[in-house]
Amino acid sequence: MMELAGAERSPHPPSLSAPVVISMGSIDASVAKISARDVSVFYGEKQALFGVSMDIPDRAVTAFIGPSGCGKTTFLRCFNRMNDTIEACRVEGSITIEGKDAYGKNVDPVVLRTRVGMVFQKPNPFPKSIYDNVAYGPRIHGMAKSKSDMDGIVEGALRRAGLWDEVKDRLNQAGTGLSGGQQQRLVIARTVAVNPDIILMDEPCSALDPIATARIEELIDELRQNYCIVIVTHSMAQAARVSQKTAFFHLGTLVETGATEEIFTNPRDTRTQDYITGRFG
Secondary structure (H helix, E strand, O other): OOOOOOOOOOOOOOOOOOOOEEEEEOOOHHHEEEEEEEEEEOOOOOOEEEEEEEEEEEEOEEEEEOOOOOOHHHHHHHHHOOHHOOOOOEEEEEEEEEEEEEOOOOOOOHHHHHHHHEEEOOOOOOOOOOHHHHHHHHHHHOOOHHHHHHHHHHHHHHHHHHOOOOOOOOOOEEHHHHHHHHHHHHHHHHHHOOOOEEEEEOOOOOOOOOOHHHHHHHHHHHHHHOOEEEEOOOHHHHHHHOEEEEEEEEEEEEEEEEEHHHHHHHHOOOOHHHHHHHOOO
């Protein structure tokens, strides 16, 4: 369970916009891992996200799709407060994780990001050995009492990332020496090593070849058995393959959300239909 200590904060001002969201296959709030209500994001005077509300289930993959600049990544970065690192960025509304306010006054964003891991577009292993890449987080957080404990954590994380058999004989070699697909799996191993509750993935296959992409997609399908996974992708085929829920964004609004199969076969909004049929995007 996620621990987000903190007192309640003052309510945000009301959203400037309240778009109608068509919801299909609505999620029972009692099983939602993440709940967002009326979330708006501003970069200075520019509003990038308008009153987004949705629930994201546990132990499933939720895909965010939509054209470039539609707010997918902005919304994703709200969940682990990465937007806090951007000067003049302001987030309004409510985001709760397992019922706890992710923006509560006493919530430490560093601790939050341990529980809500993130994998970026381009693989970003540290300039360290394969072993030290995975051990980095557990070491900082004091998760291992001995070298054997750390060895077990590293092996377990690499196994969960489907990388152990490929690197077990070269753990002391540089992580940056791996192939692109292996580097991305190493980053995923580094993420799961600290036992997060949620894994965010921002275009995790955009820099990979088709074979490496297929391996990452297989890994995502395996990981969803134990994690809440949210993925941003420009590939509708990828969203259809890996996700159980899909949300379509357009011009900073959440247009439609629901079961992936229904979104792709029977969308209820013409904008969704136009996007998935290639009429724009």
